[in-house]
Amino acid sequence: MKSKIICIAFALISSISIAQSKVGTVDSEYIINLMPETKVVSERSQNYGAKLDSSFTIKVETYKAKIEAFKKNEKTLGELAKQAEYKELAEMESDIKKYQQNGNQLMQLKQDELMRPLYAKLSNAIATVAKAEKYTQILTITGNEFAYIDNKFDITELVLKNLGIAIPVAEGK
Structure with a gap:
């Protein structure tokens, strides 16, 4: 009898x-x-990329000019001067190769740096909505695959409202 009561109590507590x-x-x-801030981040990223590109272009143009100058003066240069020019080139x-390789990494680092405050703001908004709606867990659906998700538990619209972002109206509705 005690074991039945314990099993029933355990089942009740579990449920x-x-x-x-x-x-x-x-x-x-x-x-x-x-988020409206995303446009600012995009513009800043593009400006940073343009600066990197202009620096790269200057390096390449300087390199090409140095090659052209070397080709013109190659016949008049002595052996030691040629070796010094080869070394410099x-x-x-x-x-240039290192700069090109690091360019993508620099862009990614800048993008991450600029996006960090947006993700922090989003995280705070999600936490606020989750606490207000008494959710115990919120899963992000971006990048994850689920077999089934009941849309009535999707708080995307609530978070957008919390952030004061208007929900775009879908075309055809």
């Missing part, structure tokens, strides 16, 4: 604890793309 958990989803990338070429 109560399961019933208390509320899981929701949010499309964080969708929200980030709608090789160093310039190596510098």
Whole structure:
């Protein structure tokens, strides 16, 4: 008899604890793309990329000019001067290759640096909505695959409202 009561009590406690958990989803990338600050971040990233490109272009033009000057003066240069020019050109070429390789990494670092405040703002908004709506867990649907998601637990629109971002009206509605 005691074992039946213990089993029933355990089942009741388990069902109560399961019933208390509320899981929701949010499309964080969708929200980030709608945030007005994203346009500023995009402009800043493009400006930074343009600066990198202009620096790269200057390096390449300087390198080309140095090659042309070397070709014109090659016949009049002595052997030691030629070796010094070859060494300088090789160093310039190596510098250009390194700059080109680092360009993508620099752009990604700048993008991450500029986006960090937006993700922090989004995270705070998600936490506010989740607490207000008594969710125990919120999963992001961007980049993840789920077999089934009940859209009534998606808090994307609530987070957008919390951030004061208007929800775009879909065409055809």
